Amino acid sequence: MPLRAxxxxxxxxxxxxxxxxxxxxxxxxxxxxxxxxxxxAGVNLAAVNYHFGSKDALIEAVFRRRLDPMNAERISALEExxxxxxxxxxxxxxxxxxxxxxxxxxxxxxxxxxxxxxYTEPTKGIRALIGQMYAPAMERYKxxxxxxxxxxxxxxLVWRMHFMFGTLAYxxxxxxxxxxxxGCKPEDRYDARLLEDRLTAFLAAGLHAPLTSSIKKAA
Amino acid sequence: MPLRAxxxxxxxxxxxxxxxxxxxxxxxxxxxxxxxxxxxAGVNLAAVNYHFGSKDALIEAVFRRRLDPMNAERISALEExxxxxxxxxxxxxxxxxxxxxxxxxxxxxxxxxxxxxxYTEPTKGIRALIGQMYAPAMERYKxxxxxxxxxxxxxxLVWRMHFMFGTLAYxxxxxxxxxxxxGCKPEDRYDARLLEDRLTAFLAAGLHAPLTSSIKKAA
DNA sequence: GTCTATAGTCAGATAGAC
DNA sequence: GTCTATCTGACTATAGAC
Numbered sequence: 001m002p003l004r005a006x007x008x009x010x011x012x013x014x015x016x017x018x019x020x021x022x023x024x025x026x027x028x029x030x031x032x033x034x035x036x037x038x039x040x041a042g043v044n045l046a047a048v049n050y051h052f053g054s055k056d057a058l059i060e061a062v063f064r065r066r067l068d069p070m071n072a073e074r075i076s077a078l079e080e081x082x083x084x085x086x087x088x089x090x091x092x093x094x095x096x097x098x099x100x101x102x103x104x105x106x107x108x109x110x111x112x113x114x115x116x117x118x119y120t121e122p123t124k125g126i127r128a129l130i131g132q133m134y135a136p137a138m139e140r141y142k143x144x145x146x147x148x149x150x151x152x153x154x155x156x157l158v159w160r161m162h163f164m165f166g167t168l169a170y171x172x173x174x175x176x177x178x179x180x181x182x183g184c185k186p187e188d189r190y191d192a193r194l195l196e197d198r199l200t201a202f203l204a205a206g207l208h209a210p211l212t213s214s215i216k217k218a219a
Numbered sequence: 220m221p222l223r224a225x226x227x228x229x230x231x232x233x234x235x236x237x238x239x240x241x242x243x244x245x246x247x248x249x250x251x252x253x254x255x256x257x258x259x260a261g262v263n264l265a266a267v268n269y270h271f272g273s274k275d276a277l278i279e280a281v282f283r284r285r286l287d288p289m290n291a292e293r294i295s296a297l298e299e300x301x302x303x304x305x306x307x308x309x310x311x312x313x314x315x316x317x318x319x320x321x322x323x324x325x326x327x328x329x330x331x332x333x334x335x336x337x338y339t340e341p342t343k344g345i346r347a348l349i350g351q352m353y354a355p356a357m358e359r360y361k362x363x364x365x366x367x368x369x370x371x372x373x374x375x376l377v378w379r380m381h382f383m384f385g386t387l388a389y390x391x392x393x394x395x396x397x398x399x400x401x402g403c404k405p406e407d408r409y410d411a412r413l414l415e416d417r418l419t420a421f422l423a424a425g426l427h428a429p430l431t432s433s434i435k436k437a438a
Numbered sequence: 439g440t441c442t443a444t445a446g447t448c449a450g451a452t453a454g455a456c
Numbered sequence: 457g458t459c460t461a462t463c464t465g466a467c468t469a470t471a472g473a474c
Contacts, residue, residue, distance in 0.1 A: 012457080028341040030249030034450060044459055049451060051457090119399075120336040120392040122247040134399050142400060155407070156417070161400045162393065163386045163421050170385020173339040180338070180353050181361060181380045188374070188437065197433040198375070202382050202425040209424030214416040218407065231439080253468060263441055268469060270439095 013051050015041040020062050021107040025114040029059055029123070060129055063118075066111045067130070070096045071137040078140055086148050087204045090164070093141055094199055097172060098192040109190075116173025119165075149207070153219030156211065164203045171199065232270050234260040239281050240326040244333040248278055248342070279348055282337075285330045286349070289315045290356040297359055305367050306423045309383070312360055313418055316391060317411040328409075335392025338384075368426070372438030375430065383422045390418065 019041035023032040034055060038045045052058040077092040078084070097115070100108035121127055145157060152160075188194055211219075238260035242251040253274060257264045271277040296311040297303070316334070319327035340346055364376060371379075407413055 026341060028247070028249060030247060031341060033448075035448085044457095045450095046452075046459070047457085055450065117339040117341065120339060120389065122243075122245055122250060122336065131399055138400055158400055159407075159417050160421055162390065163418070165399060166386045166389020166393075167382045168385075169389055170339065171381065174381065174385075180350055180384060181357055181377055188378075194433060194437055197431055198378050199382070201428040201431055201434065202379055205428035206421040206425040209420040212416055212420055214413060215420065218413055252466075254466085263439095264468095265441070265470080266439090274468070 010051075012041075012043050012047055015043055016048055016051065016058070017062055017065055018107045020058055021110045021114060024059070024062065025110045025117070028117075029055075029121075029126070056125070059126065062111075063115075063129060063133065066100075066108065067115070067133045070100075071134060074137045075140055078144055084144050084148055086145065086207055087200060089141065089144050089148060090200050090203050090207070091196060094168065094196050097168065098196050098199075101172070101190055101195070102192045104190070112172050116169045116171070119169045145207075153211070153216070155219055156215055160207050160209075163206060167203060168199065171195070229270075231260075231262050231266055234262055235267055235270065235277065236281055236284055237326045239277055240329045240333060243278070243281065244329045244336070247336075248274075248340075248345070275344070278345065281330075281333075282348060282352065285319075285327065286334070286352045289319075290353060293356045294359055297363055303363050303367055305364065305426055306419060308360065308363050308367060309419050309422050309426070310415060313387060313415050316387065317415050317418075320391070320409055320414070321411045323409070331391050335388045335390070338388045364426075372430070372435070374438055375434055379426050379428075382425060386422060387418065390414070 016037070019037055020032070023037055023040060026032075027036075034048055035045060038047055041047075048055065048058055052061055073096040074093055077095065078089065081088050081092060097112055100112040103109055115130075118126060118130060121130075142158070142161065145161065146152075146154065149157060235256070238256055239251070242256055242259060245251075246255075253267055254264060257266055260266075267274065267277055271280055292315040293312055296314065297308065300307050300311060316331055319331040322328055334349075337345060337349060340349075361377070361380065364380065365371075365373065368376065
């Protein structure tokens with residue numbers, strides 16, 4: 001049997017998802033037309049509506065394809081930790097997303113940047129969707145950090161998790177053209193291991209920051 | 220002379236800018252039509268083109284109105300520091316933007332959320348514009364932190380500034396509907412002073428985080 | 439400076455042949 | 457499943473009266 005006979009079951013779907021990932025990342029959801037998208041994918045204009053039903057449903061599919069496995073990986077990485085200390089928990093959370101920036105060949109790098117941008121997406125529906133997909137992993141990580149840091153007021157922990165999440169989101173979304181602070185070594189940007197070390201050092205220190213009197217008072 | 224005779228010089232301009240701030244925040248740039256915008260502002264459809272020339276020029280004006288004064292404030296706050304230690308530098312940077320979230324009456328709160336979102340905006344022109352407006356303040360803060368932390372490798376400092384910036388951006392952009400981590404006290408969200416304390420504690424600790432061997436090796 | 443009316447373009451979606 | 461052709465609506469921008 002010739003190899004060519006094994007044709008991907010949904011090649012057109014995949015081509016559309018890959019093109020959508022790239023163009024949504026570059027131009028945003030509203031800025032990407034169905035025409036541009038189907039042209040890039042090399043498929044017919046009507047294919048998106050045939051396979052996904054609508055542009056909105058395509059957006060949802062783009063996130064589901066990668067986000068559900070990524071969060072499943074986060075959950076299993078957390079469960080496999082023998083000694084769930086804060087630093088290890090942070091690394092377990094960071095790794096699945098950082099690994100994607102190294103993969104320039106498949107669209108994972110596109111996706112991870114798109115994701116970083118979408119945390120602050122204006123459209124309500126998309127935010128709700130993302131929140132829903134993250135919820136199970138978030139709940140477990142929150143519980144794990146509460147156990148690892150029993151002395152931390154719960155409100156303050158939630159804020160610090162927000163801060164950690166923001167740092168990751170921004171780091172993932174940043175592109176070569178966003179250089180608010182000049183002087184970044186471009187080659188370090190795609191070194192997931194080094195970035196993980198940098199982020200972990202920064203975030204673990206922030207998580208352990210001493211509680212000032214105003215913070216204690218608010219708790 | 221009746222008070223009503225004192226009419227703001229460019230009332231229409233201001234109404235447009237306020238409406239743009241709000242709608243851009245809610246629906247993004249592409250998602251906000253001139254029709255929706257002028258209707259909300261209570262002005263004629265043609266007014267945007269008359270006063271600003273185009274939709275793009277309006278977007279630029281929205282940012283210039285608040286960002287230029289905000290960064291000027293950052294620069295003067297930095298220059299007024301007697302002992303420029305890291306924590307004081309961080310506070311000087313955070314304060315002008317956090318103060319805006321308390322002001323629910325004028326559009327400043329809208330603006331600051333819009334700004335948080337725009338750091339990761341896909342459109343190249345807008346990113347370049349924002350970068351340009353930030354450049355003078357960024358350069359000075361970078362220099363101040365380099366002097367305050369002489370033992371820190373320059374590359375690592377630049378990364379940590381990126382992380383700090385991301386944390387701030389995400390915190391500003393987050394709305395009531397974005398609740399990736401459940402359990403945030405809503406009333407704390409608009410307390411700028413408490414938020415400044417929380418952010419400063421977290422960021423200062425991150426900035427001082429010990430350098431791991433992999434980070435030292437990369438420097 | 440403000441308005442109406444409209445030009446000119448492009449969007450997302452679909453009907454129906456193959 | 458894939459295609460062409462096309463519908464309907466919305467968009468930005470502008471011309472020209474007041």
